[in-house]
Amino acid sequence: MSHYLAKRFLMMLLTLWIIVTLTFSLMHAIPGDPFASDSDQLPEQIRANLRAKYHLDEPLPIQYLLYLKNLIMLDLGPSIKSDTRGVNDMIADGFGASALLGAQAVAIALVFGIFFGIVAALNRGRWLDYAAMALAVLGVAIPSFIMAPLLINFLAIKWPIFPVATWGTWMHTVLPSLALAFGPLAIITRYMRASMIEVMNQNYIRTAEAKGIPTLAIVVRHGIRNAILPVVTFLGPLIASLITGTFVVEKIFAIPGIGKYFVDGIFNRDYPVILGTTVFYSSILIITIFLIDLAYTLIDPRIKLTNKEG
């Protein structure tokens, strides 16, 4: 097992290195540079000095090696556009809010998605099934930037239960978490329904029925664990994308998360921010996928991480 973990860790680093290299090349292939928009105002000499300060005057391979060197020391570099703060600070400041919202959204989507999926599967072809599926279609069809204003309109303005926007108490986190959760909830409902229907038709469910086990206990003991794998698979990318912040929902609710840096970084050609957010997102994704793989082995004893025992 420790052999496997060591191998796996090396593979994760390798993956990350490939991502950094690709992002670095692609980023420099986009026309323009961080000072392109300021070019009218900036005297030539200042511009050259600025470029020198951020090593942009060096050849690309040197820049690449410099970046890797800093990255190994876990330094994501300075932000060119906000010269007082580095990329590390930006992530440190914003990640807390984004991660809290993301984690709450994942939890909501998971709990309700699984519940609705099971209810729909057990009532297949009856109105509860149709209701759950209608909800699922809405969830997939309505984007979060429609969902967010709707939530604000009903739950903050018409019935002022929650604050409209901004960040502060836990109450402030409810609406953005709901807005984030709605789409994934719909997808999880569909996955769970499909796989639950399949599982409930399996022979081992007949065996359990023949033992005289009531339906609810059959679902809990024999159904969920066997039906949940597709949902768990979907969970990997979902967790990574939700806890690293989302541009739209954070913007609508004026949340000081990290979602906006992904987009701002690209508009500004703020090279260290682009690379830094990508590295951060990729690391979270790679780690999440590793954890999901571990979860598989806990859920289904037939799945082993290693070919050999041990």
Place this chain on the structure above:
Amino acid sequence: MAEQHLLTIDNLKVNFKTYGGEVQAVRGVSFHVDKGETVAVVGESGCGKSVTAQAIMGLIPAPPGRIVEGRIVFEGKEITAMSKKELLEIRGSQIGMVFQDPMTALNPTMKVGRQIVEGFVRHHQVSREEAQKRAIELLRMVGIPDPEKRADQYPHQFSGGMRQRVVIAIALACQPKLVIADEPTTALDVTIQAQILDLLKRLQEEQGLSVLIITHDLGVVAEIAHRMVVMYAGVVVETGSVKDVFSHPRHPYTWGLMRSLPRLDGEKQRLVPIEGTPPDLFHPPKGCPFAARCEFAMEICDRQIPEPTAFGGGHQAACWLHDPRAPRIEELVAAGRQTE
């Protein structure tokens, strides 16, 4: 009279609604199982034998299935009139079931020991330790070596034959009075089949169980059963002790089955298939369902379902040939039709 049997099935009719119409899967089946005996229900695919077994367990999926008519009486209590809750009390504790395919009959994500005693725990409310003890005891009883270790393993760590032993252990967990085995050996290798049949036979004798075994394999019947019920197209065509039916089959369908079996003794001869296919159960024939394939079919056979004729010793066959008004079989043979 009928109430003395452990299990009585009386004129059972089961239909299934499908998009193509209503299939009459079981069309008036009656037989009984006594205490301590093994009864085999024999027939080809789709003759309604498995549906009959499911009906006894109250496991017919409804919808689309429904019991249209008839009664199933177990120990004097009518299963067909029971509530869902009463059925749950009987399932597993009074009647155990062994399923056909051991590869899929066990939950892949639950330890074998826990699956075996799940029903026992539910019906007897025992502690964890007692349950584990019972699981190990049951595994030992069905001949699984090293049961202490095996109880904590998952089904994928067991071979097919071992899994079927586990399925049998599940069926026997609560010491039921009746075990229904639905094609218990069909999915297994021939050598493993023999082992599983021996096991069922041993357990039946040791524990005085009643066993209702559903099979299409006459070899299995000869091996294990005391009495047999031959089904065809949703009805019982012949029933009697295994000895009587094998040595003096009375229904042309049973003759056909016997002739399609290879024999070890006597001369080598070609096996004779039963020509044709069973009738469409969306629109079952008005008369004897076997008439269309029967070489002795008479006019009456197409018009009216024959009543069973008794031959003594519980041996019965539902065939017009045994009506006193019917011509003797010898006459039919002389007229150019052949039998054995």
